[in-house]
Amino acid sequence: AISIFYKMCSIQFKEGAEWKAKAEAFNTQVHEIQAVRGNIFDINGNLLATSLPYYEVAVDINAPSIDKKLFEAKVDSLGTMIADLFKDKSAKQYIKLLRKARKSGDRYVVLKRNVPFKDLQTLKTFPIFKKGKRGGLVTLQTNKRERPFKMLAARTIGMAREGVKPVGLEGAYDTLLKGISGQRLMQKIAGDVWRPINDENEVEPKDGSDLYTTIDINIQDVAENALMNTLIKNKASHGCAILMEVKTGEIKAIANLTRDGKDSSAYSESLNYAIGYATEPGSTFKLASYLAVMDDYNISLDEKIQVGNGEVTYYNKTIKDAHAPESPVLTLKRAFEVSSNVAAAKTIVKYYSKNPQQYINKLKSFHLNEKLGLAIPGEANPLIKETKSKDWSGLSLPQISYGYESLITPLQTLTLYNAIANDGKMVKPRFEREIKHNGKTVKTFSTEVIAEQIVKPSTVKKAKEMLEGVVQNGSGKGLNITAFKVGEK
Numbered sequence: 001a002i003s004i005f006y007k008m009c010s011i012q013f014k015e016g017a018e019w020k021a022k023a024e025a026f027n028t029q030v031h032e033i034q035a036v037r038g039n040i041f042d043i044n045g046n047l048l049a050t051s052l053p054y055y056e057v058a059v060d061i062n063a064p065s066i067d068k069k070l071f072e073a074k075v076d077s078l079g080t081m082i083a084d085l086f087k088d089k090s091a092k093q094y095i096k097l098l099r100k101a102r103k104s105g106d107r108y109v110v111l112k113r114n115v116p117f118k119d120l121q122t123l124k125t126f127p128i129f130k131k132g133k134r135g136g137l138v139t140l141q142t143n144k145r146e147r148p149f150k151m152l153a154a155r156t157i158g159m160a161r162e163g164v165k166p167v168g169l170e171g172a173y174d175t176l177l178k179g180i181s182g183q184r185l186m187q188k189i190a191g192d193v194w195r196p197i198n199d200e201n202e203v204e205p206k207d208g209s210d211l212y213t214t215i216d217i218n219i220q221d222v223a224e225n226a227l228m229n230t231l232i233k234n235k236a237s238h239g240c241a242i243l244m245e246v247k248t249g250e251i252k253a254i255a256n257l258t259r260d261g262k263d264s265s266a267y268s269e270s271l272n273y274a275i276g277y278a279t280e281p282g283s284t285f286k287l288a289s290y291l292a293v294m295d296d297y298n299i300s301l302d303e304k305i306q307v308g309n310g311e312v313t314y315y316n317k318t319i320k321d322a323h324a325p326e327s328p329v330l331t332l333k334r335a336f337e338v339s340s341n342v343a344a345a346k347t348i349v350k351y352y353s354k355n356p357q358q359y360i361n362k363l364k365s366f367h368l369n370e371k372l373g374l375a376i377p378g379e380a381n382p383l384i385k386e387t388k389s390k391d392w393s394g395l396s397l398p399q400i401s402y403g404y405e406s407l408i409t410p411l412q413t414l415t416l417y418n419a420i421a422n423d424g425k426m427v428k429p430r431f432e433r434e435i436k437h438n439g440k441t442v443k444t445f446s447t448e449v450i451a452e453q454i455v456k457p458s459t460v461k462k463a464k465e466m467l468e469g470v471v472q473n474g475s476g477k478g479l480n481i482t483a484f485k486v487g488e489k
Contacts, residue, residue: 035179038208051143058138065134074127154269172375179208209437214250223253240273249427278380278407285403292362295455301333337474345398383407426450
């Protein structure tokens with residue numbers, strides 16, 4: 001007994017300060033306070049992504065300024081008004097909650113979480129609470145990321161969620177958008193419930209910067225709906241549409257839609273096909289093939305190609321055209337207009353069979369084997385097969401000529417076509433215009449040139465004539481607009 005009594009005195013008086021400090025350290029912590037994340041805007045200043053404040057609302061009904069007379073006079077009206085605002089409990093339940101907290105001396109009772117800013121402002125006008133900081137109302141702010149235009153450009157804008165790595169533009173500029181966190185001293189009161197010790201933060205957070213993009217939400221709306229209608233009409237599983245400004249490379253609209261289910265007619269922005277998926281490009285790749293051969297060998301658009309009955313066989317593999325040819329002999333221009341696979345294969349084999357690597361090198365000079373180097377994470381790896389590759393075969397040259405045995409993203413295809421519209425200058429696609437902080441511009445983005453001239457001007461001229469011919473006389477007659485010239489594949 002004497003030993004126990006001695007130990008008690010030792011702990012209380014000799015070691016007391018040490019144990020008290022440890023207890024304080026266990027029950028108090030500095031918590032991180034998130035800064036308000038910066039906004040993302042379109043080119044006209046419309047909000048594409050923003051952070052809306054929500055609050056955990058609690059009450060310290062035993063605050064020194066709330067005396068017994070004030071409490072008894074106002075508790076019933078306060079409980080009734082809280083019930084009318086939140087509509088999750090009855091007035092009787094809220095009054096009971098407040099009385100119980102008062103009786104037990106509880107200094108922190110959570111009333112509701114995820115309270116919007118508007119409701120918080122209403123709460124501050126209620127009896128007792130309207131005394132301000134002395135009214136016992138305690139709030140903790142959190143921010144939720146919202147996209148006002150919902151699905152429009154959703155995969156490119158991306159999303160920032162707590163505990164999940166941000167994607168899209170949210171991920172690309174996360175460091176600038178998220179700002180600098182603050183600090184607040186909190187005390188553990190029960191279970192895993194923490195309450196702020198002071199009314200103010202110990203270190204105030206610094207809000208993030210705002211990103212102004214090149215996207216025009218009005219054009220985006222048109223693109224998204226046009227793509228949606230086309231996918232529904234063709235019962236397609238997915239598709240993408242991208243609009244790029246020729247001179248600057250600015251992306252004005254980018255839509256990626258995926259069918260929600262096999263038999264569904266509903267589509268959503270769930271995968272970024274334009275950037276994240278490299279696939280066999282098919283007939284759109286014929287432009288690259290014809291650019292190569294026209295630039296290397298200066299062949300004319302009137303070059304005759306024997307297509308016969310629309311079939312050609314290489315190493316027991318028969319390549320066929322989608323439709324029987326109108327003539328056994330087609331000019332290079334006409335072959336492009338009607339999208340002849342046979343003509344593309346025969347032309348590339350004729351000029352490059354003795355040196356296939358020359359053809360591959362020419363394709364690589366168009367930067368089709370390289371990532372575009374976008375700020376948005378998740379860009380797919382392209383593939384232009386090398387002649388030294390293990391899976392190179394006698395079929396590779398003719399197959400690559402019309403869009404197979406290669407992998408590129410839709411945005412890479414667009415970048416190549418845009419270079420022809422831009423008289424041979426290849427520019428990098430761009431989603432960003434400027435970054436602002438507190439209304440002041442801190443960074444601007446300008447056009448990046450990938451290649452000043454991917455092919456000779458004479459080749460560009462021929463390519464434009466071919467692309468216009470597709471619309472005027474070929475497979476793209478539906479796009480023939482008399483107001484201005486249109487090129488298509």
